Amino acid sequence: MKKVTIVGAGLVGSLQAVYMAKRGWQVEVFERRPDLRKAEIDAGRSINLVVARHGWKSLEEAGIADEIRKLTIPVYGRMIHDEKGDTNFQPYSVKGKAIHSVSRSGLNAKLMDCAEQYQNVKFHFSERCSDVDLNNATAIFENSETGKQTNISADLIIGADGAYSEVRHRMMMTDRFNYSQQYIEHGYKEIHFPPNDDGTPKMQQDALHIWPRKNYMLMGLSNLDGGFTGTLFFPFESDGWSFGSIKTENDVTRFFEEVFPDAIPLIPNFAEQYFANPTSSLVIVRCYPWTYKNVMLIGDAAHAIVPFYGEGMNCGFEDCFVFDQLMDEFDEDLNRVLPEYGKSRKPNGDAIADLSMRNFIEMRDLVADPQFVLRKKIEAKIYAQYPEKWIPLYSQVKFTDIPYSEALKEGQRQDEIMKKILRKDGIMENWDSEDVEREILEMI
Template structure:
């Protein structure tokens, strides 16, 4: 039996573990953080996610889609809020076509629970990968609690450890490995719209709400508890920016002038704004995604993208689908699986990355542009 180490127990790592376990491989998952199943989820640390058809396909293939449907809310279009508080709905498609809002933390929990059901899956939390011996394929690991160092060799290593991947860092020291990363001049901060007293949503729960304002915007995605996760995408520097809003008075004045209809919805605006971290937005590209028949990168470790196309998680989940479909070939070999996966997915991920960057302009600028709205209506009309 092939012994496989998966580095990173996030969304892609936990889903890939399920796929590998279902194929009978012995799977060890190493995660630098503590087990999120034991922790209360903390607001302010991640964007809500939009699950699309490609993501659902991967979840169905792993036999977990029914569980995820219970924590997902369908969003059938964008609800655009202008400065005067007027709202206009822009459907994503026809009839019941929708994307689904889901909490990153809750989704990750469900994937970990599912992976843990397999007897051939082991978890190792609070374990940091310090290095990889490419000759023996041995992980050099440090326990972050005890500081004890250890080393263990595996037949294959799959790096799903995010945009700042330790596995990718090791591959960057190999010959002909290409890598780039680029940060946006904008960051994001999470805010919170609580539920009504009766547990209902304060806004239409079947819409992705957008407040487009040119160089910045707010978006809100519904949660199953009646609340909304509200995210401010905003420049770091400039006349109107995170750095310029440095007092409570400036924050309140900015929201009063720019997003006036949100003020009654966010009772803890100042608390959220001051206490929740400002996070950066980075695009990562690299190639190839594999090293011989030993190591392969997936998800953000190989192709981190900005969140404006709603496809970061979906693209990572599609990695799992494509990777595992390659085992359906007759007489497959690991080097063949790794090389074909890298050759197929890298160009597709680059294309999605470009679309994500373009969609940021669309979301913050064009969703409030009358000519663009007319164009979209015509496109929907002629494709019926």
């Protein structure tokens, strides 16, 4: 039986364990943390996540989508909260499509359970990978409780150990390995919105709530318990409000009163949470090649991106799916599968990194901009009438499995067309006219 060592039992490592188990490999997964299903630990950086089409396709192929779907809440659009406290719902799709909110720890636990249903899978916890011998596909693990070191050899090592990957770190020491890491000027802080005392939600549950405020924004995504995970995306330093400028409870109260007044009744202890919860940074990691001999990177280890499209995990899940397809195509010949895997996924990892930064600007600045809202209306109309000719970029990314690299290119082409249309005199009044429609069709 062929042996695979997976480093990291996060979201992607656990799904990859399912895929490899189905192939009949002997799968050993080593995770540096204790088992999150047993220990009361923070299961990661964000309390909930969005699953969308690229992710669903990969879960379906692994045969576990129905199990996962039970843990999710559908989200049909954005609810924009303006400075006056007024709200405006913008559906994601004219076709009533939804993305799905899920608890990170609940999802991670379920993925591990799914993998463990296979006899040929074993998880090892509190085992930190401290080194990898790339030439011999041997990984060294250190047990954080006993201090014991173990050397594990396999036919394949999969580094699914996240944005600060140890496996990648070792690959960086090889010749011609390209690597870049960029911290953006914004970080984030989670702030929990509790449900009402009777467990009912305080806001509409099937919407992603956004308080866009140009240089920063607050977001709320629903949890199964009726509460919401709020995330404040905020610059570390700036001339206006920033993490750096808020030093006291008084500052944070003034900040909320000034910019998020309608959120205050929803989060009674916001000031306390602001100081109690950690501030986290956001990093973009690009590297290549993703494979070296019989060692490969997957998920955030290969492509860490900013979270503004909610696609990091979805993209990582798709890595698992594509790798599996290539294993079929090349009859598990790793000499052919591994280079092909890197070559086919890298452009998509890069594209979703670019798309994610672009969506940050869209979310924090544009959703409140009348020109942006008009563009969405025009696009929705064209999409409804000519779905084979025009799929809005957001729908391409979230509701289709069009490769991210193609979606990015198509999005740029759509931008050019819409720029011309939005410059037309009287477009605010005539956007629905036959003339405008004809002009767009000609440009397509």
